[in-house]
Amino acid sequence: MEGIRLLILYLAVPSLLISALRQFLSWRKSTASSGKKFPGPQQFPVVGRVHDLNRFCMWKKFKEWADIHGPIYRTSMVGQHFIIISDEKIAEELLVKRGNKYAGRPQIRALFDHKTGPGYVALMDRQEYWKEQRKWVHAAMADFHRHHFYGVIESEVRRFLAVLLVDPAKFHAYTREHCGRIMSRLAWDDATQGKENGDSADCTLGQMSVSGPIVNTMTPLWYIPWALNPWKKFERAREDQQRAWWLNSFQVAKQRYLDDDLPENTWAYRYFKGLQQQGNSTLQQTAKDEEFASCMLGFQNLVGVITIAGPLEFFLMAMTLNPEWQKKAQDEIDRVCGDRLPTTADIPELPTVRACLKETLRWRSGVPLGVPHQCEVDDEFRGEKITKGTVILACEWAMNRVPEKYPDPENYRPERYLVKGWPTYQEPLSRYPNFREGVGMHTFGWGRRTCLGQHIVDDEMFVSGAGVLWGFNLNRKRCSKTGEVIDFDSEATNAHVILEPLPFPCDIQPRSPERAAQILKSYQDVRNELRV
Known part of the structure; x- marks a missing residue:
């Protein structure tokens, strides 16, 4: 069993390194071209602020950051950009009045083809x-x-x-x-x-x-070959059983x-x-x-x-x-x-x-993070550019x-x-x-x-x-x-x-x-x- 775990780790390392390089280059580019920005916690190359987030109660950290940075702010996690909202009027302005641009759903990595x-x-x-x-x-x-x-x-x-x-x-x-x-x-x-x-x-x-x-946060692990990928095997069996039912x-x-x-x-x-x-x-x-x-x-x-x-x-x-x-x-x-x-x-x-x-x-x-929306086209809001693919979370716990x-x-x-x-x-x-x-x-x-x-x-x-x-x-x-x-x-x-x-x-x-x-x-x- 220990040998299999090590093999999985070694297979994951190249994809992790490639992903990290891409995210670092993206971070360098966005930093060099930065103009007006929403506030938010300091970001670190590649990881953003993922190391600060307890994935079992993430909403509490988002509320804490809202108290510091205000009702709308930016953060990122392993290359994925997020905008966190804790004000109803801002959420209405972005997700209702501009809902035609923000009605996408982000990819949940542990699921197949849900989009x-x-x-x-x-x-x-x-x-x-x-x-x-x-x-x-x-x-x-x-x-x-x-x-x-x-x-x-x-x-x-x-x-x-x-x-x-x-x-x-x-x-x-x-x-x-x-x-x-x-x-x-x-x-x-x-x-x-x-x-x-x-x-x-x-x-x-x-x-x-x-x-x-773990693939929902460490997405490169999802691309480990099928024969050695326990997450894909589990999800394939779970979804097939559910669909058959x-x-x-x-x-x-x-x-x-x-x-x-x-x-x-x-x-x-x-x-x-x-x-x-x-x-x-x-x-x-x-x-x-x-x-x-x-x-x-x-x-x-x-x-x-x-x-x-x-x-x-x-x-x-x-x-x-x-x-x-x-x-x-x-x-x-x-x-x-x-x-x-x-x-x-x-x-x-x-x-x-x-x-x-x-x-x-x-x-x-019941849904303290709010269900995530994904920006479907490049947009600008309050002078801030929001790129296609950015995830918008209207944090219910904070609201x-x-x-x-x-x-x-x-x-x-x-x-x-x-x-x-x-x-x-x-x-x-x-x-x-x-x-x-x-x-x-x-x-x-x-x-x-x-x-x-x-x-x-x-x-x-x-x-x-x-x-x-x-x-x-x-x-x-x-x-x-x-x-x-x-x-x-x-x-x-x-x-x-x-x-x-x-x-x-x-x-x-x-x-x-x-x-x-x-x-x-x-x-x-x-x-x-x-x-x-």
């Missing part, structure tokens, strides 16, 4: 696959939101509460599976895929992240549709019905068209797992650490819902619950901590959305706060690359979060020997591009024996319609 498609629409450059998939997903998501996802979320929340009641210690895994079940049901009516869906989403995000494979699910759903056995409240049904309306009554397609469609539905299914599971787990953490807000939200739920579970119909009447959810995403950003917009930013303060006088307060409270509009919408990205999932995040976070508070008290865990509260790091995460907190101690107890009985009965009422 050209058809696998991951959120990671593609703007081309025909991207346009067609995004148009279809946008229409499908909006249509399903008009029907509040046909009650799928409410029925799965009943199961979620039941498994939490039976085995609360596994709440971390159950939360991810819960989100995976909802998306798999909506995609092709197969909730049994919930755990596999969650695990696949987590693995995919790992491959996408700077905290993942998506294609099989697509083909099973197609046969169920033809057998009149596929529910109308699935995205697969909507897709097949659309084909027939276009004249394809038998649903015969080429292999390429099937791959395109299965990836479109598969990724739509996949992307809604961790993007909701992580924030929902952070919400459980926030309620555990802030019992006064937990009590306020529970009192509001009791007043409005009484002995029945909250539903989407209760959204206008539960502003405190919505404020607690909204503040969770500000306090512990959510601008004190003028979010006073007392390090603390969990849901009242900022509920009390007049706070900069983020909006009326009417029957509508605000929410995840779809108003202040703080930068969580979902910018311009032409805005996430299409705000609607399902709004519904799923609300029904799941309110349901947990309706059924349970969330308390700090205490040591069984000493009785002392067990402390934990509330910023400890898996460090992926979309975060989940690491498992943390939480004592989840039903609010009363009567409420426990209600949880079991509500699950029993829908159990037959769930594929458990």
Whole structure:
């Protein structure tokens, strides 16, 4: 094994040296022709400032530099140029008003061909696959939101509460599976895929992240010959397995549709019905068209797992650490819902619950770096030249901590959305706060690359979060020997591009024996319609 490692290192050295030489020459050229420049940390030849960045919490260093250099600054890492933004207005000016120039996606080295498609629409450059998939997903998501996802979320929340009641210690895994079940049901009516869906989403995000494979930061290693390249071999197997799973699910759903056995409240049904309306009554397609469609539905299914599971787990953490807000939200739920579970119909009447959810995403950003944009053409902004290929990061962690917009930013303060006088307060409270509009919408990205999932995040976070508070008290865990509260790091995460907190101690107890009985009965009422 040691010999193989040494051989890999020796094979990597020439490419590393060539890359370093190219980057040094590029640095010399840019230094010689430098004019007006954005501020930023001092850059070093070849490496830039990569040595300063902890790839497991890079957003904290970007926030630190923003405090020093201002709301827009430059840096670089191993030859790649970055512009870091921590001001909403600047991000809007660059990524929205000039969005036609900044809607590209940078290459994620540990993935194959993601910029050209058809696998991951959120990671593609703007081309025909991207346009067609995004148009279809946008229409499908909006249509399903008009029907509040046909009650799928409410029925799965009943199961979620039941498994939490039976085995609360596994709440971390159950939360991810819960989100995976909802998306798999909506995609092709197969909730049994919930755990596999969650695990696949987590693995995919790992491959996408700077905290993942070392080739994402040391790119020359990617070009080691295939026979000795563990990163390429792993990714080829992972992607092939994922594509096969998506294609099989697509083909099973197609046969169920033809057998009149596929529910109308699935995205697969909507897709097949659309084909027939276009004249394809038998649903015969080429292999390429099937791959395109299965990836479109598969990724739509996949992307809604961790993007909701992580924030929902952070919400459980926030309620555990802030019992006064937990009590306020529970009192509001009791007043409005009484002995029945909250539903989407209760959204206008539960502003405190919505404020607690909204503040969770500000306090512990699900995407703290922001999803990167890439400049597609040479441009100039505020007298500064921005070259094609520059990566723009609107750093969510820093934006959510601008004190003028979010006073007392390090603390969990849901009242900022509920009390007049706070900069983020909006009326009417029957509508605000929410995840779809108003202040703080930068969580979902910018311009032409805005996430299409705000609607399902709004519904799923609300029904799941309110349901947990309706059924349970969330308390700090205490040591069984000493009785002392067990402390934990509330910023400890898996460090992926979309975060989940690491498992943390939480004592989840039903609010009363009567409420426990209600949880079991509500699950029993829908159990037959769930594929458990």
